Amino acid sequence: MEKVKASLKIPSSLDWSDPDPCKWTKVGCLDNRVTRIQIGKLNVGGTLPPELRNLSELSTFEVMNNQITGPLPSLAGLSKLQEANLHNNNFSSFPSDFFSGLTSLVHVFLDYNPFEPWEIPESVTDAKTLQTFSATGANIKGRIPGFFNFDTFSQLRVLHLAMNNLEGELPNGLAGTSIESFWVNGQRLNGTIDVIQNMSSLTEVWLHGNQFSGPLPDFSMLTGLQNLSLRDNQFTGVVPASLINLKSLFVVNLTNNELQGPTPKFADNVIVDMRAGSNRFCLDDPGVACDDRVNILLSILEPVGYPQTFADNWKGNDPCNNWLGVACAQGNIVSILFAKKGLTGTISSNFAKLTSLTTLDLSGNNLTGTIPVELTTLPKLTKLDVSNNRLYGKLPPFRQNVVLVTEGNPDIGKDKAPTPDGKSPGGSSSGGSSSGSKKSNTGTVVGSVIGGVGGLSLLALGIFLYARKGKRTSRVQSPTTVVIHPHHSGDQEGVKITVAGSSVNGGSETFSHTSSGPSDMHMVEAGNMLLLMANIQLKQDWQEHLGIWRQITGRVTTKVDVFSFGVILMEMITGRKALDETQPEESLHLVTWFRRMHLNKETFRKAIDETIQPDEETLASISTVSELAGHCCAREPYQRPDMSHVVNVLSSLAELWKPAELDTDDEFAIDYDMSLPQVLKKWQAFENSDESSSFLASTDTTQTSIPCRPSGFADSFASADAR
Incomplete structure (x- = not known):
């Protein structure tokens, strides 16, 4: 307390002259230990000494609304401190370990101090009893x-x-x-x-x-x-x-x-x-x-999130008064021209309320879902252009005189929705059971899953793995068998998934999961199948991201797949397992540890796999992927993105992830000048070729529906081939 007194400029209104600090004005003690210092709003100046943290019994510290300057000292270790009122002073800096060990802190006020720029430190998580965190105007x-x-x-x-x-x-x-x-x-x-x-x-x-x-x-x-x-x-x-x-x-x-x-x-x-x-x-x-026309047009924008470009251009109460994308005749809306407007979402059935509509152009956007059947009721419609979107489903029965343009939607005409990454679903386009397909005779429907996922998501993952410099992170080293059998239980049909592979120590790893019915088929969609094929902490990941999720929620959705995909990204960035029992308790689970490490640049750099050795350009790409991984692993399923968003992010980085040296001797190597759909078609052509048949005949297993990895994939992905 003598150090505190010497550092501060105490006004005459405070009597701090007694040798016993417990008798000082605005100071409280218990059992001759200082528990309270309450000198707020008393025109106190000077600085606070670092010795302040030695007052181990301090529970209340109030110095607000004074003129105290200099760095704010750390209060780390004051485990009994409950209230710290430091606002409205002139502190120059904030220590990163300020909150360490403040396990009883309830209220902290840091407002209106000219600190040097600082980030909220992770040490604040020590104060789990916190009720108030106030830091307005604190830089x-x-x-x-x-x-x-x-x-x-x-x-x-x-x-x-x-x-x-x-x-x-x-x-x-x-x-x-x-x-x-x-x-x-x-x-x-x-x-x-x-x-x-x-x-x-x-x-x-x-x-x-x-x-x-x-x-x-x-x-x-x-x-x-x-x-x-x-x-x-x-x-x-x-x-x-x-x-x-x-x-x-x-x-x-x-x-x-x-x-x-x-x-x-x-x-x-x-x-x-x-x-x-x-x-x-x-x-x-x-x-x-x-106006009713305005209401209809706004309802049409709701499924696409009310884009700002329309808000900028739609003014007033008359949509025929030069509204963007709207054309009228005699006060009636006759054309909607929304081509290449960056729309993301679904097509509204409320277009059917524009009964004078003759032309509807929604081409060149990122629309998903199906074409609403209600559009067939438009009596004057002559042209509907939905080309170059991501629509799926059977075409509604439009009149014969309606010109329907649907090219650029690979899943149009198919009953099934695309997989979460927006690529075509596998299996029959008629939506029939896979049990009648050719491959089901051998007991596998792997192709129906991988066909939709492998061409795009696996390519993006493979390219990213180049940055890993060939490092092997999987515990499973030899090729793994993934077999998906038709399964019958009573009146229900589903699938049984069996995964087997050799582990590092020479043992084998085999486990199964049986679905309860067709609604369970989501579990073999993009993320979970990639999880299986990547063999990253094989059994533990499967149980943690699928089995445990089922126990908690009673169901498995595509958002679990997205979560699993995010875990894979985290594993590739860090070189760590999803669940590593060799780590301390606070670092046991990769997702929670990754979130903490990603809070600032310095800790994030330490989290990156040391074999990557990124320069600034590579670090920027890795930062983008890490943001994506965190988004995929959001706690609430509704907060996670669709796989279409994931693919868009990864595809934008593909050019940066090209390897420096390509294997040009392999006929089936990745051609980075080709688009992802073109690469997929190339693989599919190989699958149907005689050479593919010869290759399959020479392998130990015949359950694959895609060829062996192209040589463009990193060696560390070799164990990820699903057979």
Whole structure:
């Protein structure tokens, strides 16, 4: 305490003259040990000494609203500290180990200090009893850490990070937390705010002054929300009724966005900041409905996420007044021309409500799903162009005079939906049982799965493995047998999957899984089949990402496949197993360890497999893949991307991942000047060739439906050939 006294400039109002610090003003003791220092708002100057951390019984430390300068000393090890009020001073820097060992910390206030730029350190996770973390205007940089989640901070009620230099998206881990007051306003945050809809304890949300975009989420679960500030962002779409009708709402601010549809009319007791003309509402009168044509067009945009380009160009209440992509005749909409507008999502059946429509052009986008049968009811339709999308399914029965353009959709005309990566499903295009196919006579339907996945996802993975410099990470070294048998149980039909291979120590590894029926077929889709073929911690991964998931949820979905795919990416980046019992408890599970290591650049560099030795350019690519891996392994299934997004990310990096030296002697090596679909066709042609038959006859097993790996794949992928 004498060190504290010597470092601070104590005003005359504080009597700190007694030799016994327990008798000093604003200092409290218990059993002659200092437990409280409460000198806030007393015009205290000077600095805080590092010896402060030696006050091991300190539970309350208040120095807020003073003029204290210099670096903030670490309080690491003060295990009894419950409250630290440090806001409104002039501290110059924040120590990264500040929170280490603060296992009793409940409230911390760091607001309005001119710290040098700093990132929220992982050491804050030591304070699992934290209820308030407030650091507004504290010069924080980087992203909002993913460890602000319910698993780590189940008691967190206040998270104030406003007026800093944060960027990126809101972390998915916020969903399900008990946070009541959430401030992140005045920064460079972007993306959607969908995570908000699952923060059911919220009473106050300040998101204004960022770059958030997309439609507003469903607010029906936020039954206690009172104060919502969304102004000065880029939100689009219609204000949802779940917000307008929220009975708890007291203040709402929507000014300066690109919201569309009717101007919302809130209850009379709600204070509304929604300046006229600051959005894209059809009319300025609250509660007045838009023109029916406007309502239909906006409903059509809902399945594609209300793209900002339309919000920028659709103004007023008359869609025939020079609206983007809309052509009219005598006040009736006759043409919708949305070609190459970057649309992602599905085709709305509400196009059928535009009864004067003659031309509908949706070509050159990224649309999925099927063509709605409702479009066949359009009485004047003469042309429908859906070419170059990712649509599937049988064509609805249009009239003979309708020109239907569908080229560039490889799955059009097939009953089955494409696999999650957007490639063609295997098996019969009529959707019949595989038991009647040629390959089922030998007891395998591997081809129906790999045919859709191998041509694109495996190629992307193989290219990435080049950066691994041939390192072997799999515990299974020799080729593995993957056999999928038709399975009958009572009236139900499914599949039985058997996997066998030789392990490093010379032993064998064999296990099986039997599905309960056709709905279980998801388990052999993209991610899980890749998991099997890659043989990465073979049995443990299968059990952890499939069996355990079934026990918890009772079902397996494509989102489990996406999770497994993310684990594979993490394993390739780090060279570690998904579950490594040789590691300490906190590093046992790869996914949780990877999330922690990815919080900042320095720890992430240490997590990368040392054999990669990345330069800055390679590191940038690996960072992109690591972001993707984290996205795939989000805790909630709905927060994970579709495999189509995964493929888009990996494909964009394919050019950077080309090996320096190619094996040009192999006829079936990867040609990097070919597109991925072209490579797939080349492999399929090889599969049907005489040479393929000769090759298969010479192998020990005959269960494969694709040729042996092309020579363009890294050696470490050799054990990943499914036979």
